[in-house]
Amino acid sequence: MASDQELSFTPVAKPARAYEMIVDQIENAILTGKLTPGARLPSERELMAQFAVGRATVREALRVLEARGMIRGRGPNPSGGAEVLPFSTESLHKALTSMIALEQLDLPALVQFRMVIEGNVAALSAQLRSEESLATIEAKLTAMHDALNRGYDAFAAADVDFHKAINASISNPLLTVCNEVARGVTIKLSELRSARRTDPEQFQAHQYRRHQQMYEAIRDRKPVAALRAARDHLYESFEEFLDEEQRAQLRPLVQATGEI
Amino acid sequence: MASDQELSFTPVAKPARAYEMIVDQIENAILTGKLTPGARLPSERELMAQFAVGRATVREALRVLEARGMIRGRGPNPSGGAEVLPFSTESLHKALTSMIALEQLDLPALVQFRMVIEGNVAALSAQLRSEESLATIEAKLTAMHDALNRGYDAFAAADVDFHKAINASISNPLLTVCNEVARGVTIKLSELRSARRTDPEQFQAHQYRRHQQMYEAIRDRKPVAALRAARDHLYESFEEFLDEEQRAQLRPLVQATGEI
DNA sequence: TCCAGGAGCTGGTCTGACAAGTAACCCAGT
């Protein structure tokens, strides 16, 4: 152990690449608030002069910052360079999405994840929601009712809005992002497996009733009911795509009626 | 509403930048498995010929992919170009870290997230674990006991191993990764706020008892007890860093004793 | 007063070039 430490030499030099130092400098300026969202970076040619590097190096640094969602190029424009963006979860979105693709997640794992997250989000909302949040959720539920039988896309959009309102009521960006990414990937994955349902009206009506249950549980501050409604809703939605073994993996989350 | 749909024209042209198309092509090749981790991309000059663009364009595309953690440049090297990397949580880490720096994510939100995930993972493990998984978890608990009073690092490593064993017992990579990333970021964030504890022996002994409770709940297939042990453990670990308002945000997850 | 058109800047891309670094090969010496 001790000999290990004594023998571990540190690398002699770090071949720091020039564009990385530029990235670090601009990133620090943004993270420390010296560059605020909406501000404009100098033009590439000016940055080239300030950093004393070639334009290609400046551009590589800008591409990295753009990939991290911190700035956005705005086309040719004499009024300044790239714009500093306000915080967005987009890079988190992309990282999670590519993770899901690379891990070759299957539908049961995704649904299990969503049952965990959405169930607890609903339960938390039932306990922590404000009156304003509840009003928003109710409004989205009404919009969902109005969207009944107006086609798949309209109803799906209202569905998303409803869940977004619930997420907003507990204001935890991590839970929200995980929720939305998982939802997006789940839909993409399940749409590959089956065409649209043959009885959309009946299906939508049932979906609406489930969402109504979730709303009522949140309104009445009943976390257990909210949890169950959210999980049952998810299980029902994807049950048809799973075989018996896969369902067994999810059933603990459904069965856990009065206990968990 | 209907007029909205009719009036929504689609963008006439996408000013797609050349390097973005290159990013998409290489990204798709990786995501679909046509390029597997460890493989090497062609050299920049060869890519330049294949895509029929200039080298600067190829390089900008490579920088974006590198920023996303999908490839890694390997210096000047006649044996090939950039290396395709296996999935890593580094980009997730970076995204979360910058969220914290931009004050979009605070410690209560992180702990809340972990209480949701880890609690349900423990509960699921209590229901779905196999006997082999349980044996591994028990082994890790024993290792944790052996690491008592062997210093902060040794105990922390044993702690991580224990939780990894629980994660492995339900084999949902999405839950596992979210768990580990959140743990890493939480530790980084809380270490900034306070020095090491003054009574490490007592603290470690208490931590060990909590983990023992979790193990026993999983062994006895008591999901509610496992859930509570996991959540209480987290709440206790970070309670000291939170003010009263922040604690109120987490208390629903702790209070939910016999119900949720 | 108002609008059309040019000037000047910008980003996006290409070409060509050079230094520095590494992997592989060959060859001499032991």
Next chain:
DNA sequence: ACTGGGTTACTTGTCAGACCAGCTCCTGGA
């Protein structure tokens, strides 16, 4: 036969200069 060193061919990192197309702004004419 095996080790060691040097050479070579290729790579990346970076720079300089150039061109084009698009956006702003300002000016000059109607």
